[in-house]
Amino acid sequence: MAETGSARRITPVILSGGSGTRLWPLSRPDRPKQFIALAGEESLLRQTAGRVGDPALFAPAIVVAGQDQAVLIEQSLAGLAVPPALLILEPCPRNTAPAIALAALCSGEDDLLLVLPSDHVIADEAAFRAAIESALPCAAEDWLVTFGAAPERPETGYGYIRRGEPLDRGVFRADAFVEKPDRPTAEAWLAEGGYDWNAGIFLFRAAACLRALEEYAPDVLAAARGALAGQRRDGIRLHPDAAAFGSAPAQPIDVAVMERSRRVAVVPVAMGWSDVGSWDALYALGELDGRANAVSGDVVAADSRGCLIRSDGPEIVAVGVEDLIIVATADAVLVVPRGESQRVKEALAERRRDRT
């Protein structure tokens, strides 16, 4: 589709890394959560692509994914009105900075890149879009713009961004990126205001990103350049050179660039954002029945309250239980109290140790 008028369109860069097991047994190393219809009828990846699919504002996307995910990606995005322009397949996981470097190097210098994790939920898409539009002038002036999700609770599981001085309508200088706080700190920040959740969403000119990488993470940029010099193409699939890409340090873009650059802005936005990082996070998103149960699939919840009960296979019958997470697939069942779903990861790790 040709660009229309003088407005530059934004190229979404969708990051499909990760192989978490925090939503086990639904997510598995070979089927990370972006490929699962966790919230709604479509996979999180497809929802993400759909969210940036309006051709009036967005150019076709670049997807950066693990090389094992090519088929999953293409299946998950099949039939989209605007299919991705490029699928960059990482030979090994190196976190987000090398992935973004690849995408920026594959773009025109003037292209505006909107970097998006593929496995988050954004309930209020209009608010998200308005935030992007607020960010455009600063991004055009070579600010690295981040989006700060309005905190809804004193969450200790996310990083935060502290707002500095206002730069433009709805845009602030990002004063600091701060790591996951303890509970009293998170409560103080929530009361004080001026702190937003780091949602891992960024908008910048490709040239500004590359310049920042050159300055703050030159080894990341060099590895990405080498990986593209040795690339192999196959339709929209791009295979970077494995040895060169493997030499990149595994760094998140936040650490490699955002925390170091002084030209970083934040657009706070209340958009119903969640990283769906646990079953508890999914419960917080779910539609609840009259007994505060979030139920999906072939489930009978008799006289049960406050439960997340989900089946992607067998029938689940729960009788008289409260505040439990119960998840079943064809080959596995999880039962954990609500509020404790972060313990699943550790139990699975112990199990793996026991079995090896």
Added chain:
Amino acid sequence: MAETGSARRITPVILSGGSGTRLWPLSRPDRPKQFIALAGEESLLRQTAGRVGDPALFAPAIVVAGQDQAVLIEQSLAGLAVPPALLILEPCPRNTAPAIALAALCSGEDDLLLVLPSDHVIADEAAFRAAIESALPCAAEDWLVTFGAAPERPETGYGYIRRGEPLDRGVFRADAFVEKPDRPTAEAWLAEGGYDWNAGIFLFRAAACLRALEEYAPDVLAAARGALAGQRRDGIRLHPDAAAFGSAPAQPIDVAVMERSRRVAVVPVAMGWSDVGSWDALYALGELDGRANAVSGDVVAADSRGCLIRSDGPEIVAVGVEDLIIVATADAVLVVPRGESQRVKEALAERRRDRT
């Protein structure tokens, strides 16, 4: 095998009726619990047959089962040292009195019949055998002997037998059969003594049984006679005539005969008996780990206490839960608090209503 000496051997009559769903999702209408290895490596039916398999004391068994169960019975009992002599296949369920009438009519008048449910657990087989031997003299004198399991708790789910005067060493006249008591009554009986659980196990001469049926339940006996007059045989399988058998009233032997006859004896016996009538009953039988969990199958129970967790298929991971029953098969999962497993039946009944 020929009988040895003058001691008459006992013919076990194993009753494989019922199609309960109290142990759903393991037990199903087409796979009642006697066919499941609920407690140990073998099915309850095979354990029952093994318990009366010593040829020094027992003749080959008569099994009375639903006609749909023929293959399950034969598979479950395959390879026993002493295979059953006869498999009577009921055309329709009519409770225990007609089933026992069929078995008695197929036996010699002088045969001693030991009637046994196929789906109970008896932990102390030596005590059981000693009780049978205590019962033999009275049975030979045409008493209808029952076995009263020593009560281990003020159970409200079982019927009780009240002991009367002593008849012989370890044998008492059965004063009354009393229905499931309420909790205070059960507690009073336990404190008072002299009340035993009605385990549904009986020993009598075939002739004594038939005479009692003639006197107290002539319609049961007439229907059984008619059903055998029209029988069809196929190896050890005996198919009674369906119309004649269907005309029998559906009555338990307790109601039809035992509660009415004045020549009923009871042998109290502490034998670790359970009817395994619920998941809670199975938990009470199970070997517990150091955290009071009864776990079987592919299960990880991390930081969990007091749970029955059983998988006959998928992996179950339970983290941080207490006092739950969690059971999974290939196509279904049950979660219910321990102590409330009797509610499962009602939840399943509601589900069936909802779906029709």
